[in-house]
Amino acid sequence: MTSTLRLGDKGHAVRDLQAGLKRAGASLYVDGDFGEKTEAAVMAFQLRAGLVVDGLAGTKTFQALAGSDCSALLKEADLVRAADRLGADLAAVKAVNEVESRGEGFFAPGKPAILFERHIMRRRLLLDEGEEDLKGRVASLEQAHPGLINKRPGGYAGGLAEYPRLARAKMIDTPCAIESASWGLFQIMGFHWKNLGYDSAPDFEAAMQASEANHLDAFVRFIEADPALHKALKAHKWTAFARIYNGPAYARNLYDVKLQRAYARHAEHLQAAA
Template identity: 40%
Template sequence: MSELVLSSSVGIGGENQAEDVLKIQKALNAIQKKIGLDEPLSEDGQIGTNPSVSKTCHAIALMQEKILGFKNPDSLISCNGKTHKALEKAIQQPSSTLSLFLPKIEPEKGLTEEDYQHAAGLLNCEVAAIKAVSEVESSGSGYFENDAPCILFEAHQFSKYSDHRFDESHPEISSKKWDRSLYLGGEKEYGRLQTAMTLDRTAALKSASFGRYQIMGFNHQAAGYDDLETFVRDMFFAERHHLIAFVNFIKSNSRLLDAIQKLDWPTFARYYNGPSYAENNYDKKLESAYKRHC
């Protein structure tokens, strides 16, 4: 399928003209596996007398939840609306390095001053302190140019969470010890992550840091998520998710919370970046960034 041209809205509350409904049914069937649709829809151009129990409307809601991340999907596709455009992109999207995550979407990038102030209020710290971490962790952006969240894949963590099963067969992604030379950097890290995911998906996702604040997958619960997959999914959708995950993570660690409130950068650096933080002058970079944002 290529372009998805509609003349009217489809779904609950939609006009549901047969020709448009048929196009939507075909499009949803084309991405059946991506949205978790158990059985393909009947391509009959019909919604039914009760849209609330329509399989087509249910599939629209699944698509909104899986691809757009809607918490409360409305099962409605409006002409040229957000759901329409996302569905059209999904059916056009070829296999790519992101195919093991989500269909390629346009994330909601950037953080507003209000976002920062809200986060600072939750942590009872200065806005400049949060902006400092934002700058140092990801150069002020949570996404690469390809719209995927910034990541760094850690081979020593993958080795740990996969019980060292791949140390010999895949030394470039599984190492008992941290090895800086294994990093490829930037978008190339997705190639390493995808290779690891083909071996052990859960271990791989636990072993990468995600988003603007580079929170490790194994820290998803501390970041406020019950399961790993939901954490990773939200990192793709919006940068505000990165910020809320950061707030939750800091609140889960009393040392980090106390350090960011007191602007104790060596202590913050130690517990956020690891005991070897001084090798990269992490604490000094944070202090300098804080002064710039004051």
């Protein structure tokens, strides 16, 4: 994974970025200093490539510079549509995308980023009203598969290695397994599928497998389903937004501060572009 380069950075990685931008047609001096001209060149390239225009040079920008297929990646037009749908200004949606997303929605083509949660799997199995002697069955499964069904969080493999865990969990119960993972750019838990308007857990999974635009759509649905979250976004109440979306740890992790700073930067860029 490429480290994200931004305004103020210096070094060999910035030189590589500048060289790639020059090959793509930018008029730049390759000096290893990510200044305002380099930021402007990044944004101009992102606009031409159809990527999110944020001036941040991460993996997606480098992939596009290398000529990779970026068709499944999030695009500027996707954020514009999301802002219109939510009745929020584009800078606010861009700030949320920057701070609250993973940055990359896929581990590999067709493999959306996931994290399987064994404690959620246990909870979902215990909700199966059609099973007799449900607690006994779940207890037996928990004893046999502690890495997949457990009272405590943990057991993570990370990255693509989460997929074998998901596959084994599907052998126990496919819908519960899908519901027990977080999915895509915005780490939306699968158990939200019904509340977000999907036909089934597999339908939600299929949507997540298709594109980052679908990841954003799920996130938009998530915001629409929570009036307080939606209101906070439209009013730029970043402390309220972070408290609702990130939970009690929002302040310790400075999510509200990060959102405010990102919003100010994107608002400035959009105003300059206008």
